[in-house]
Amino acid sequence: MQLDERKKKILQAIIRNYLETGEPVGSRTISKYTDLNLSSATIRNEMADLEELGYIVQPHTSAGRIPSDQGYRLYVDTMLEEREKEVEEMKGMLLEREDKMEALLKQVVRVLAQSTNYATMISAPQIQRNKIKFIQLSRVDMGQILAVIVMEGNVIKNHVLHVPEGLDDETLLKLNMLLNTHLNGLPIEQINLGLIAALKQQAGIHEAIVGEVLDAVAEVIREADDLEIYTSGANNIFKYPELSDNVKASELIGAFEEKQALSALVQETLADESNTGIQVYIGNESPIQNMKDCSVVTATYELDEGMKGTIGIIGPKRMDYDKVIGTLKTLMHQLDDLYKRK
């Protein structure tokens, strides 16, 4: 037995209906609300087939059917026609371009949550920071100097050093020269023990300062790993009864608050270099165990300079995939525009 056109249509009708109501859908409903002109009995036969094929399941005997993960998958993969509906209000809200990246991301994720009624997340773009552009030491006051480290991609790190013994301007200048002549433009892999030792030796009694600056550099690299994630609309899950029993809600909220858990999602999404940049994880497909009762739709966005980040929408399996994917696509375009205009 295989999936003919009529079965597909029926499956699609079942899923559509279930997306709306969240209730198991029975044969009579399908018979009435499709243009197939088939009796409920025929639908029942077909539904039995669809169940055997694994696309739908019965929560219990004498209940209607609901889509299985496999059913959703087929729906998402093959039945989704393009949808380019403009998301006008979002356009409006994003229009005034925020200057700061953080504020922009927070705004995006909040608008997205509001307009979809699902929980949303966004990861800050991961920025290349493999080379040191330059380092500058400046006096803040007696006993304190400020080290500014600029990495590739204009990632900037400030670090205040305490110099109990004080430091005259000439020495400061010399240290600046020393650091910059050796480190400017240097990929961080090339900062090895030998180089560090050499620098420290040349710094003489101020080797501690050199050490601290290098530590700060190391920290920039470390920070690149644990990426910033913003979330919004976590409490939207309460709008879907199938997600809001105590146990599930607690797990989901926990995952959202402990943002580190979400990074698995980001990794997974960035790793997969597929087609449209939009991926759909249904139920157990999700990289995050706590979301096994949800569906997760992710998209990769890319600002200029090769900065990539991930947007995620988390909702019930009966998510309105059509709308979510449409919204994400529109959003991608707008982010593009926003940054092109910079």
Place this chain on the structure above:
Amino acid sequence: MQLDERKKKILQAIIRNYLETGEPVGSRTISKYTDLNLSSATIRNEMADLEELGYIVQPHTSAGRIPSDQGYRLYVDTMLEEREKEVEEMKGMLLEREDKMEALLKQVVRVLAQSTNYATMISAPQIQRNKIKFIQLSRVDMGQILAVIVMEGNVIKNHVLHVPEGLDDETLLKLNMLLNTHLNGLPIEQINLGLIAALKQQAGIHEAIVGEVLDAVAEVIREADDLEIYTSGANNIFKYPELSDNVKASELIGAFEEKQALSALVQETLADESNTGIQVYIGNESPIQNMKDCSVVTATYELDEGMKGTIGIIGPKRMDYDKVIGTLKTLMHQLDDLYKRK
């Protein structure tokens, strides 16, 4: 009628018992588990009085009694003996001093949530930033220069300026001189239109750069207003049935995610310059409407340099006030120690 010693004891017993069980407590329970040696009938009479006085309420006829907000209030105000139990595990976890403020705060709030089983929040200390310490412009590459602004309290702001036409070293030096001679040590209130105009005039064709730098200064001030807040353990509320019905949970989670809502709490706490630095808001006393079914315990912490922030613990009204307040006190001491050692 007034609150005599025996009534107080009975009230205390009722509250203690309710804190443990979360169930309404009846006269027989009190009669059995106190050393008053009174029959349940007598207790009933007393309870009727206590109810009339407003310290306890009956969820419905023929149910036991639970403390009213007023009852909790009395309990917290007068019955709480000091408790200095060491919170050993917290000490251990905080011991390795984190260098970065943000990481420290996140760790504190997480440990607190874990050890209390309530939801917790912490606000980053508000730092004095009224004077400019110094400003430095450095070349990043052709067409880009970096402005570093250091404010009082070592608050540092980086800002990258795009200079399409390029800029030679000499001009850069001159601009640096110009900015620093006029702005170093200047309280921001004194940066007025006249000064700005004068600076711009002296900068000549580079007045745009001066303008941008001043904008960046303005932004530092603005940032001081919307304070950073970290939260943890929001999903702990699911441990208390009286808070975890859909509506309440959703509201609470929302407040926690939309951290801006929590700032009301911070303002309120910092404003009140009372005794111990620890405040307890019960039910409707809370500054945040969404928390009207909770109790909120806040504490003000103060690191050196007059940096103040707020810690908050949000739980059910039947919170273990004793333990929470003890824990907060211990934590205050530890934060103190941690920063003294710096």
Place this chain on the structure above:
DNA sequence: GTTAGCACTCCTTTTGGATGAGTGCTAATA
């Protein structure tokens, strides 16, 4: 191949009684 009809399943809701915790009141007691 499609459909009408029917028996059957099983979830959900309703109902009503039993249970029990707890109260308020009254009368007896110390």
Place this chain on the structure above:
DNA sequence: TATTAGCACTCATCCAAAAGGAGTGCTAAC
């Protein structure tokens, strides 16, 4: 006068049984 025992009463909770209803599978007829 304060305390207590006793009793009628209330009301949430539990349980089982019944009713209702949505939906199915199967069979026989078209």
